[in-house]
Each structure stands twice: as C-alpha cells, then as structure tokens.
Amino acid sequence: MNDNERNRNLAALISDKIRREGPMSFAQFMDMALYHPRLGYYARTGDSEDYFTSVDVHPLFARVLAKFIRLEWEKNFREGPRFTVLELGAGGGKLAGGILSWLSQEARGCFERVRYLVLESSPERLKRLGKLKKEFGPRVEVLSDPSSLWPGSLNGVVLSNEFFDALPCHRVVRRDGRIREIRVGEGFKEIEAEATPPIRSFFDWLGAAPAEGCAGEAHLLAREWTALLARALARGTVLTIDYGYESAELYSEIRPQGTALRHLRHQASRDFYRDIGLADLTAHVNFTVLSKEGAEKGLMSRPLVSQSRFLLDLGMEEILRSASESPDARTRLRASSAAKTLIHPEGLGGTFKVLLQNK
Ligand SMILES: C[S@@+](CC[C@H](N)C(=O)[O-])C[C@H]1O[C@@H](n2cnc3c(N)ncnc32)[C@H](O)[C@@H]1O
Known part of the structure; x- marks a missing residue:
C-alpha cells in the first residue's frame, strides 16, 4: 500500500x-x-524518517544504559535467582540489542542471568524484535501486550525511552x-x-x-501504565527517559x-x-503523573534530572573515551559528535529528562 x-x-x-x-x-x-x-x-x-531518538544517535546511549543495568544488578540482584529487564515500547530492538551486546562483553555474570523482556505493540516492529531471540537466545522474550506482567512478577529494571510521549x-x-x-x-x-x-x-x-x-x-x-508497572514490580527500579x-x-x-x-x-x-x-x-x-501515581502505588521517585546529568553521572565520558580509542578517525569523530548531541543542554541532553523510581 x-x-x-x-x-x-x-x-x-x-x-x-x-x-x-x-x-x-x-x-x-x-x-x-x-x-x-x-x-x-x-x-x-x-x-x-520523522524523528530520531537517542537510541538512533549512537550505540553509546545503549552502552550507558547497559552500565546502569549492570550497576543495579550488582547492587540489588547479584544474589537473587532472577533478574529481569523489561523495556517498554522497544521499537525494532536497537536499544535492547545494544544493551545485551554490551552486557555480553562487559558484564558476563549479569548477561548470563538476565531475562530481557521487550514489549512492543506494533506488528511490524514485533517482527523485527524476533531477531533478538536469534542473537541472544531464550533470555529474550517478546511481549505484544502487558497481560503477562502479573502483580509482583518483576524483579529488576523497567526501562523506556520515548514510550510515554507516544x-x-x-x-x-x-x-x-x-x-x-x-x-x-x-x-x-x-x-x-x-x-x-x-x-x-x-x-x-x-x-x-x-x-x-x-x-x-x-x-x-x-x-x-504507571499503576500497572508499580503493581508488576516486586522489587527494583523504573527508569523513564522522555521529554516533558x-x-x-x-x-x-x-x-x-x-x-x-x-x-x-x-x-x-x-x-x-x-x-x-x-x-x-x-x-x-x-512527570508529575508518573511520580504521583507511582508514590501512591509504592514506587518512590528520585528528583527528575536531565538526560545530560544522568549520562554524565553514569560515566558516559569514560565510555566515550574507550570509543575514542578506535584507530579509525571517522569512528572517533562520530562518537564524540554523538556524545555532544546526547549531552548538550540545548540538544537531547537538556530536552530529555530521566525519572528513576524505586520499590
Ligand atoms: C517513539 S517510539 C520509541 C521507540 C524506541 N523506544 C526508541 O527509543 O527508539 C514509541 C514506541 O512505543 C511503542 N508503543 C506505544 N504504545 C505501546 C503499547 N501500548 N504497548 C507496547 N508498545 C507501545 C510504539 O509502537 C513505538 O515503537
């Protein structure tokens, strides 16, 4: 058509x-x-071709989020039997793929234990998500709706990038x-x-x-959605990245x-x-809707921060440094200009906010 x-x-x-x-x-x-x-x-x-998200800017973004996931796992879930990451509105799977690749190389223990759920409603995007299962095996589960997210069924991290604005x-x-x-x-x-x-x-x-x-x-x-996530999460963190x-x-x-x-x-x-x-x-x-509803359902919000603050606090510079060690000049240039787009207060770094909610 x-x-x-x-x-x-x-x-x-x-x-x-x-x-x-x-x-x-x-x-x-x-x-x-x-x-x-x-x-x-x-x-x-x-x-x-109508918008690009931080995910599209450069794999650096996925690497920083992967580092966040590894830190959450080390702090709270290393001893537990199960650790789940649920990504809302996962699109074609670029962010999930980037996160899982980084974990498989840099955080093997976390990678071996993670169950990664990608939730997406678009039939076309769901087809593309299938290839994540081929690449990363049964640790990836593709969900087309939240009906299997039973109360208390999740221990881990729920993350989304540009889900709520859509x-x-x-x-x-x-x-x-x-x-x-x-x-x-x-x-x-x-x-x-x-x-x-x-x-x-x-x-x-x-x-x-x-x-x-x-x-x-x-x-x-x-x-x-906030009420649903608060109910589904037994213990863990909801990470929401979006503009608002x-x-x-x-x-x-x-x-x-x-x-x-x-x-x-x-x-x-x-x-x-x-x-x-x-x-x-x-x-x-x-974001007040997310934090107020969350608080009423047991999810405690931290103060809203800019994407720039969040990425820098997680050591984006260090991750950028390793990308900058590439012998290829074009790769180095791409990484440093992407980092500016992701962090600059007048670019995505300032427009996008990050809300962390814990249970
Ligand atoms: C703006 S896109 C962002 C995609 C991706 N997270 C990124 O950062 O590039 C929003 C995504 O959320 C998905 N979505 C919207 N409502 C949804 C729902 N109720 N259940 C699952 N996915 C949904 C859309 O199909 C779309 O892929």
Whole structure:
C-alpha cells in the first residue's frame, strides 16, 4: 500500500467512525492514527524518517544504559535467582540489542542471568524484535501486550525511552475556570465539549490543570501504565527517559496550545489531521503523573534530572573515551559528535529528562 492509500483509507475509517458515533476524543483519534494495526503510523515498515531518538544517535546511549543495568544488578540482584529487564515500547530492538551486546562483553555474570523482556505493540516492529531471540537466545522474550506482567512478577529494571510521549492522550482547554475537552468532530473539526468524568477526576486527582484560556493534555494512559508497572514490580527500579515537564511547568501559560504535536520529516506542527497515518503524533510527558501515581502505588521517585546529568553521572565520558580509542578517525569523530548531541543542554541532553523510581 502506498502512502496516499494509507492516508486516504485511515482518514476515511476515522471519519466514518465519527459520523456513526459522534465526535471522538483526541486520545481515540491518536490511537487510531498511530496504532491502527494495518494503517496506523506504527504499522508502517522501515525506520522512521520523522524523528530520531537517542537510541538512533549512537550505540553509546545503549552502552550507558547497559552500565546502569549492570550497576543495579550488582547492587540489588547479584544474589537473587532472577533478574529481569523489561523495556517498554522497544521499537525494532536497537536499544535492547545494544544493551545485551554490551552486557555480553562487559558484564558476563549479569548477561548470563538476565531475562530481557521487550514489549512492543506494533506488528511490524514485533517482527523485527524476533531477531533478538536469534542473537541472544531464550533470555529474550517478546511481549505484544502487558497481560503477562502479573502483580509482583518483576524483579529488576523497567526501562523506556520515548514510550510515554507516544501514548494517546486527551486534549483539554480551560475556560472560565472549567476544564473543557477538545474532541474531534466531522470534517476533523475540533469541538469543545464538557469534559468526561474520567478527565475531570484526572485533574482533581492531579491537583493541577492548564492555565486559564490554555490548552493542555490529560495523560490518563500514562497514569494507568504507571499503576500497572508499580503493581508488576516486586522489587527494583523504573527508569523513564522522555521529554516533558512536571505539572507546574507543563501547564503554565507559556504553553497556551499545550504540547501535542505532529511530526513529519523532522518538521513539527499542530496540523494533527493532515497526513493521518503518515505523521507521528506525540505529547510531552507529565512527570508529575508518573511520580504521583507511582508514590501512591509504592514506587518512590528520585528528583527528575536531565538526560545530560544522568549520562554524565553514569560515566558516559569514560565510555566515550574507550570509543575514542578506535584507530579509525571517522569512528572517533562520530562518537564524540554523538556524545555532544546526547549531552548538550540545548540538544537531547537538556530536552530529555530521566525519572528513576524505586520499590
Ligand atoms: C517513539 S517510539 C520509541 C521507540 C524506541 N523506544 C526508541 O527509543 O527508539 C514509541 C514506541 O512505543 C511503542 N508503543 C506505544 N504504545 C505501546 C503499547 N501500548 N504497548 C507496547 N508498545 C507501545 C510504539 O509502537 C513505538 O515503537
């Protein structure tokens, strides 16, 4: 199917649903646009040309995360029988592959004992994850949904990079002190409606909302995922890497239109209803949702830090030094320019935040 057909078919499918059932929530729209199993953005084959993540920048990123995993194992799990790493939204497996390769070379004890679960919902990406099993054997398990993550079933590390920003979210606007929902009506016209009870109770629970006259997002699914992870984890750490803010900053009047964005070929815009199925849709993460829900379910958060701080604290410079010892000048140059992109406060290093939560 070519891009035009994908776009036409998916737009028709969504329009038809709206015509039959009335305006849909933005979360429903985002869910269909991104995750329709055949026509959605994440059902497309090949790697994205619309965004790149830290994982794509250089294998250095995976090596630093592998070092984090080794440290967690040494500190808390070396004596235990089982150590599990669960990676949420593992994409095509580049990060998992990089982590497992590094562990197999630099932390054999941890590598021998780890059970590495990759969770991914995109059928196309799930196919690509299969090759991790070939390379790293039965220690890798591929999950297409979280149904096997029983309460208390995980001892180890849950990690994600750019998973939470890809979760469908609701959009709202505040008028005369009241939260109104932005829904998607016929002809993809946005309609303001009374907020549904789940949205109202989300903001009541959070104790924060967009400033007067400003739009913003309600991260109901992020809250559900945090509760699920808190339940599934018996003991260990949740490591979340993503862009976003805490509530006060996220909902301030300097962001009158909220943070939901459409990304197409590295261009960001708010034309959510153009190129449906061909463009990525995202929203900044509300880290307060993760830390508050986590705290209520037994996951204690450490203060949010920048990716740059996190990578440097873990000894990224030392890992970079060994990459810089390559006899090949191009390899050395690539590593040092990637390190700048990953660490620089005006690059990914400052935009991305790291939240660590322990149980
Ligand atoms: C922005 S991509 C990030 C991919 C990868 N972590 C990286 O850093 O390159 C988000 C990924 O999360 C996956 N995803 C979104 N919702 C999911 C869900 N409910 N269950 C499993 N995977 C999901 C998407 O299919 C996609 O591969």
